[in-house]
Amino acid sequence: GAGVSQSPSNKVTEKGKDVELRCDPISGHTALYWYRQSLGQGLEFLIYFQGNSAPDKSGLPSDRFSAERTGGSVSTLTIQRTQQEDSAVYLCASSLSLGPFTDTQYFGPGTRLTVL
């Protein structure tokens, strides 16, 4: 189908390594969101993109986390010097809307990150 896709689906890395997680939103969707789901926790908002700009980065947990979006499409979430507490499922969602969090978000399948 033409849903949101994420890669890799699973990533195991060693503490201290950098990782890149990729999200391909639904074609034409201008808004893109990153969340993470830690074991036993609720969804945690990380960052939101409108086009290529990120008006709201307030959810990034530390300066080891960064994200970019190019061409208004694909987004990459980068975690530098990974820590064990970064282990989680990282979810990406996209929506048509021009206003944040006001339109239906379509979620990708997530990337399960395990930091050893």
Next chain:
Amino acid sequence: EDKVVQSPLSLVVHEGDTVTLNCSYEVTNFRSLLWYKQEKKAPTFLFMLTSSGIEKKSGRLSSILDKKELSSILNITATQTGDSAIYLCAAHFGNEKLTFGTGTRLTIIP
């Protein structure tokens, strides 16, 4: 393919009405079903259901799971304008991932 389907896609009711939102799922190694309310930032957690037939309640909201029918409903009684939101259903399955439905947009008219 794991799938979660919600209905209706959108719903507009008057304040005070009762609404029922539906969620059906097809997932392998089903573990639990979760309901979220999406208003701003991250969706907020409402309920997690693992056992069939046991209703969970929180104020005016309640939810129940039917594993035989592979479905769940979310009820909201005496709706208020603050209930306006997108309600997301997600199925939690064997490898700890969540599969989300596309949500039901609920609008409460004063």
